[in-house]
Amino acid sequence: MSTIDTSSQNSLNSILDKLGVKSADDEAPANNDQLGQEEFLTLMTTQLQNQDPFAPMENTDMIAQMAQFSTVTGITDMNQTLNGLAETLAEFRIATASNMLGNSVMIPGNYARPDNNGEIHGMLDLPSASGVTSLAFTDQAGALLHKKDLGPQASGLVGFSWEDIPEDILNSGDPVRIEAHVDFGNGMETLTPSIFADVLSASTGDATTGVMLDVRDYGEVRAADVARFR
Numbered sequence: 001m002s003t004i005d006t007s008s009q010n011s012l013n014s015i016l017d018k019l020g021v022k023s024a025d026d027e028a029p030a031n032n033d034q035l036g037q038e039e040f041l042t043l044m045t046t047q048l049q050n051q052d053p054f055a056p057m058e059n060t061d062m063i064a065q066m067a068q069f070s071t072v073t074g075i076t077d078m079n080q081t082l083n084g085l086a087e088t089l090a091e092f093r094i095a096t097a098s099n100m101l102g103n104s105v106m107i108p109g110n111y112a113r114p115d116n117n118g119e120i121h122g123m124l125d126l127p128s129a130s131g132v133t134s135l136a137f138t139d140q141a142g143a144l145l146h147k148k149d150l151g152p153q154a155s156g157l158v159g160f161s162w163e164d165i166p167e168d169i170l171n172s173g174d175p176v177r178i179e180a181h182v183d184f185g186n187g188m189e190t191l192t193p194s195i196f197a198d199v200l201s202a203s204t205g206d207a208t209t210g211v212m213l214d215v216r217d218y219g220e221v222r223a224a225d226v227a228r229f230r
Contacts, residue, residue: 104196106228111175111217112195118170122195123227124150124158124180132183135160135193137176145169145176160193175217194227 104115112120124133133150146162162176169176180191201214202223211223 102199103229104198105213105215105221105226106194106196106230107215107218107221107226108192108194109197109218110177110179110192110195112178112197113175113216114165114170115196118163118165120162120165120176120178120195122160122178122193124153124160124182124191124193126153126155126158126182126191128155128184129153130182130184132181132188133158134181136179136181137162138179139169139172139176140174142177196230199229 106123112122114120120137126133130153133153135148135150136144137146137148138144146165148160148162150158150160178193178195180193181188182191183189197218198216199213200216203212203214205212205222209222213221213223213226215221
C-alpha cells in the first residue's frame with residue numbers, strides 16, 4: 001500500500017492551505033456535505049493508487065483538481081458572506097421602518113390633509129415649461145373649496161401650499177382633493193401633484209419590495225418610491 005511521508009504531507013498541506021482547502025485541525029464542518037482537507041487527501045490518494053500505471057495523472061491535472069476544489073471552497077465562503085450581508089440588510093430595513101413612523105412622506109397623489117399647523121403642502125413636477133399653472137382644492141363631493149393660480153412656471157419642481165384653511169375644513173377630518181391644471185402649449189391638461197401624507201405604520205418587507213409604508217389615504221407604498229419625508 002502506498003504511503004505519504006511526513007515532509008511530503010506537510011508540503012501538500014501547505015499547498016492546500018494556499019488553495020483554501022481546510023485541514024482536519026481546523027474548525028469542524030457544520031455538516032457532512034462539506035469536504036475538508038483530510039477527505040480531499042483521502043480522495044486524492046485513492047485516485048493515485050487506482051490510476052493506470054501506463055497513463056499516470058499529469059501534474060497539471062492534479063493542480064487543476066486542486067484549483068477546482070479551491071473554487072468550490074471559495075464559492076461556499078462567498079455564500080456565507082452574502083448570507084451575513086442579507087442579515088445586515090434585514091436589520092437596516094427594520095431601522096428604516098422604525099424611523100419612518102410618525103413622519104409624513106411625499107408621494108404622487110390627489111388627496112391631502114392639513115398638517116399639525118393647519119396647512120397643506122405639495123409639489124408639482126413639470127416636465128416642461130407651463131404657460132398656465134393652477135390648482136383646485138375640492139371636497140369629497142367635488143365642490144370647490146379653494147383655487148390657487150401659480151402663473152407661468154419653468155420646467156422642474158414647483159412647490160405650493162394652502163395656509164389659510166377655514167376652520168370648518170380643518171375640523172371635518174376629511175381629505176381634500178387637489179387637481180393641478182397646466183398648459184404646456186397644447187391646451188389645458190391635468191397633472192398629478194405630489195403631497196405629504198402621514199405614515200401610519202411600516203413593515204420591513206422583503207429583499208424584493210424593501211421597506212413598505214402604510215400611508216394614510218393611500219395604503220401600502222414602497223419606501224423606495226418616496227420622494228421626500230419630514
